[in-house]
Amino acid sequence: MIRIEAEPFDPAAELAAFTARVPGAGAVVSFVGLVRGEDGASLELDHYPALTAKAVAAIGEEARARFGLAGLVIVHRCGALAPGEPIVFVAAAAAHRRAAFHAVDYMMDRLKTEAPFWKREHGPDGPRWIEARVSDVEDRARWG
Amino acid sequence: MATILFFGRLQDAVGTNALAATLPDDVRDTDAVRSWLGSDHPELCDPSVRIAVNAEMTAANRAVGDGDEIAFLPPMSGG
Numbered sequence: 001m002i003r004i005e006a007e008p009f010d011p012a013a014e015l016a017a018f019t020a021r022v023p024g025a026g027a028v029v030s031f032v033g034l035v036r037g038e039d040g041a042s043l044e045l046d047h048y049p050a051l052t053a054k055a056v057a058a059i060g061e062e063a064r065a066r067f068g069l070a071g072l073v074i075v076h077r078c079g080a081l082a083p084g085e086p087i088v089f090v091a092a093a094a095a096h097r098r099a100a101f102h103a104v105d106y107m108m109d110r111l112k113t114e115a116p117f118w119k120r121e122h123g124p125d126g127p128r129w130i131e132a133r134v135s136d137v138e139d140r141a142r143w144g
Numbered sequence: 145m146a147t148i149l150f151f152g153r154l155q156d157a158v159g160t161n162a163l164a165a166t167l168p169d170d171v172r173d174t175d176a177v178r179s180w181l182g183s184d185h186p187e188l189c190d191p192s193v194r195i196a197v198n199a200e201m202t203a204a205n206r207a208v209g210d211g212d213e214i215a216f217l218p219p220m221s222g223g
Contacts, residue, residue, distance in 0.1 A: 033223050046151055048215060050199035056222075076222065088223050108223055115222030118152030129153040131219045 001072075002057045004047065006079045011089045014075055018091050022071040025093035029100035031108055037083030041123035045087070047078045052116040059110045067103040069094050074107065076115065106143055113140040146208065148181070149215040157187040167209065175205040177214055192219050 001018075011032040019028050035043045060072050075089040088111065092103035112132055119130040148163045155161045158181075171180045174195045182189040195202050196215040208214055 046155075048149065048151060048196070048199065048217070051196055051201070051215070054199065055201075112221070112223040114220060116151070116217060116220055117222040118218065119221045120152075129156070129218075130221055131152075132221050136221075 001074075002053065002060055003075045004049070004053060004056065005075055005077055008085055009075055009077070009089065011075075011086050014073060014089050015091060018071065018073045018093070022093035025070040025100075026095050027097040027100040028091060028093045029097065029104045030089065030091035031104050032086050033088040033108070035081045035083050035085050035087055039123055040083060041121045042083065043081040043087070044120040044122065044127075045078045045081065046118040046120065048116045052078075056111070056115050059107055059115065062110075063092065063103045063107045066106070067092065067094060067099040069099065069103055072103065072107070074111070076111070076117070078117070109136070109140045109143060112136040146210060147213045148177070149213065151215065152218040152221075154185075154187060154193065154216050154218050158185050172209065173205050173207050174202055174214065177208060178216075181216075188216055190218075193217065 015030050056074055056076060060074050063069060064072055069092050071093040073091045077087050081087055090104050090107050092100045094100040113136050121128050121130055145164050146167050148165055150158045150161050171177055178188055194217045196217060197206060197208055198213050
């Protein structure tokens with residue numbers, strides 16, 4: 001299940017709902033990404049709705065096929081976010097833990113570099129666009 | 145008329161997030177759109193900037209015309 005949300009969401013509720021939907025799975029792994037609050041900078045997340053929904057869904061489907069998942073969920077925020085707010089929630093269910101761990105890592109690496117979102121930080125020095133770091137691209141390259 | 149969208153830092157470079165534009169007669173594919181707009185906004189010609197047509201990523205040059213939505217996408221930063 002893939003959702004792009006304009007409003008804050010509750011990762012604990014997402015995990016509980018997801019776990020209830022995959023009763024036969026032996027492993028569920030989840031990840032929550034938060035807006036860093038180092039300097040109180042808020043974040044604005046621009047996206048291209050028609051393209052973003054398709055691109056995120058494709059990442060999910062490729063993870064499902066590659067790791068043989070029993071289920072997955074990706075919830076990604078758009079719009080204005082405050083420090084400490086969840087920005088992304090990814091969970092994968094599989095028969096055994098290794099596939100679920102790898103699937104979450106894989107989906108995050110792809111979201112960081114290939115999901116059509118653009119981040120703008122609003123800090124003390126004014127607005128600044130943030131692009132994927134070299135390390136994000138290297139992380140993505142591990143999966144071929 | 146074609147709709148041309150700009151995302152991320154390209155909004156600041158171009159000064160807007162959307163244009164409704166009549167494509168010149170000799171601008172009939174994505175490479176030509178890039179060169180045409182890139183003469184005023186060279187950021188659009190950077191190889192890291194990708195183009196989507198009607199919300200489909202393009203991997204190579206493709207034909208465009210009236211009614212198409214052409215989007216310029218700088219490197220993405222989700223997650």
